[in-house]
Amino acid sequence: MSKPNDAERRAQTIAALRDFADRVEIDPTIPTPTDVDIRVHLHSTRGTQAQRFAAVFDFAEQHGAPVTENPRGHRKTTKRFGPIDLTVLAFADKQNTAFGVVTRADDPALTAA
Template identity: 55%
Template sequence: MSKPNDTEHRAEIIAALRDFADQIESDPTIPTPDPGSIHVWSFLMRSEGTQSERFAAVHTFAEAHGATVRITDKDDRQAAAHFGPIELTVHAFGDEQPAPQPRVVTRADDAALITA
């Protein structure tokens, strides 16, 4: 799974965020963004590692940032953390799409992390 540790890709994102901040700071023609509407998503796709690796990455993110892991209606895993007014959601896609069952899950009781 390369996305979380892809140094070059991360550097591009960091540079873009810094440029965005500089633009908002220096260009008065840009309206002030609504602090309740700044959302950034990090998607861990099915092609990136195993389902267990993707789900574990969401749990690791959540544990590091005091967030809750939620199981979506498509049995994916996601967690959101706030950095000031910016909300970052890490979303890992599951291998299958069972019937909808959204709920909260911890690493200890996440059956999808248990390997055979």
């Protein structure tokens, strides 16, 4: 069995989210969700470091969210949709010692690419 491509994975995720929503709607034994955390992890198998970081910035800029850099050099952004937090996290190729808010223009990992 081959690995699904990005379009197939996206379709599977959408179907699973719809199934989850339907189950919450019809099954009273499922407690009402008050906070839902969804994480999208962009590992090294998902393009170059610059491509992964650019994907985080693209999402953040589209949704008006800040991008942060953690002590390991990963880039992360989160957007809240009602009770749902969608976090996009791009892993760095190697660990870094800096962390905090970072902008696309000042991100050394993107300016070097």
